[in-house]
Amino acid sequence: MAADTGLIGESAAIREVLVKIEQIAPVTSTVLIEGESGTGKELVARAVHRLSPRRGKPFIAVNVGALPETLLESELFGHEKGSFTGAAERRLGRFELADTGTLFLDEIGEVPSSTQVKLLRVLEEREVTRVGGVQTIPVDVRVVAATNRPLREHVDEGQFRADLFYRLNVLSVYLPPLRERKEDIPLLVRKFVTEFSAMHDREFHGISGDALDLLVEYPWPGNVRELRNLVESMVVLAHGREIVSDDIPRAIRDAGGRRLLPVHVGPMVQGSERAQGRELEFIVRSLVELKLQVEELRRRMDVETRPAPTGAWVGDVRPAPAPVSGLTEVLPTNGFGMVRGIEPRDDSPPATVITLGPGMTMSQIERMAIQAALRDTGGNRRKAADLLGIGERTLYRKLREYEGEEFADADGSGEET
Incomplete structure (x- = not known):
């Protein structure tokens, strides 16, 4: 199952995710994937598609948060020739391109309110109307959406329509951050080492126990993406020798031994x-x-640079203050x-x-x-x-x-x- 999904790990959290993917893949209901940035949400979306009856059909991914509002509707629903300045020809939208397959909408919480209404209608009616067009076009698309912040928070703040949230949240998958599944870090390190050693034709002589402990204790705010990038740099820079703790960046060595501040920052x-x-x-x-x-x-x-008066304590060699x-x-x-x-x-x-x-x-x-x-x-x-x-x-x-x-x-x- 792990080989089919690309998700690496043996922790209880990852096993739960794998079981859920296996359960939801065969049906056509919409799926909402929640998890921090870098946890592998697109991997889950691709796994759902690969294990579904639509596996031989198109898988179209689009990061809606990266598209300007003026182009988002055209990208999703397509446009007719002459519908706006620069529309020199008819263009099919992502829904049409994903027909009979799966459409992955990343950063769904960033969709502007005006587009949310049209997106809801497409999900309800299973048909799209191109920008500047009048004809409705039926589409058979399974939508998998993802967000790096709980979509319910967007709803509570009035930034996201509740009816669209309920339409997307038929089936849900939560991807835990890497710091909540530390036992998977050694497995991920070995997997990335093998991958990048082959990619860069570099011989890798392993990683010391102390260095691996530092990686396990680090909280990884960038999650698996951050770990993957670090392993790639280690494979390239430590060609022909074992990685030791001094090869780990200072920021990771210093932060790994202590907990994060107990602070949750709201929007x-x-x-x-x-x-x-x-x-x-x-x-x-x-x-x-x-x-x-x-x-x-x-x-x-x-x-250290100020002369000490007679009888004064210098530096930190003094009694602790009351x-x-x-x-x-x-x-x-x-x-x-x-x-x-x-x-x-x-x-x-x-x-x-x-x-x-x-x-x-x-x-x-x-x-x-x-x-x-x-x-x-x-x-x-x-x-x-x-x-x-x-x-x-x-x-x-x-x-x-x-x-x-x-x-x-x-x-x-x-x-x-």
Whole structure:
């Protein structure tokens, strides 16, 4: 079954996906595939087609999120000659090209509302009308759609029609991110090594246990696509020798040993631009960590270059500062009211959901991320510092900066647990 789909793995999550593909492939119902970018959604779509009675018919893939709104309808439904400027001849749309086969619509959540109405009609009536035309053309197409962000979120935000969502979500497949199936990473590495060694005619002498452990522990925000690209670079650059831990990029070595910040970033909308999903979460997390690390480096440089007065402590060789007290527990809205889900300790368990809004500064985001780390670690500042990837002294200093700003301490006592 794995050979037929191209999906590599022996984890329970992947076995569940393979079973579901086998169940849904023989029928003609629409399929919605959800999963982060780089998890292999098109592989699943192709597997559904390959295992279906339509296997000998066309499989047409189109990334609707990459097409401008002015061309999307023409690409999907076709157009008649002279229907708009530049339409020099009749053109068949993707629905007609996929007739009797399968049409894969990637990034379905990016379809504009005006096209959603027409797409729903095509799915309901099984016929299309070309742009600029009047004749309806019957089509027999199985639609498989994919999105890297739960489509229900688009519906809840009013960005996607509920009736189209229900029409697409007849059968659904969820592809888990790579960090949730770490046991599959060694299998994927071996598969990619074999593939790229043959492709580039490179002899590969293996990968050390320490190096493989680093790959297994890394959270892989780019999922299988990111791992595949890294393996290709290792095969090319380590020709004739074994890969060791020093060959792994520093970003992966440094990030693999600690967890991600306990922060989920909600959608941010500014004008016509939109950032969303796990990619935005990774960007914000990286920016917060970078800001904290740069501040710590700058402080260390200032200390090292400044003459120390008599009796003063130099650098970090000094007693740890006393715990900051007097911090009260409030919602960290900073006047924006942008933080959701953080309620008083007595009423609900800690929640760590941050929603970004236009105009928010890095300092405000940093402040909320620190609070999220403190809540996630039950107020233990040492663990929170490890989670943030900074030193304890840096965290103490940031807490002192927020003292008097009613920064929310996780346990309300100011004492380290």
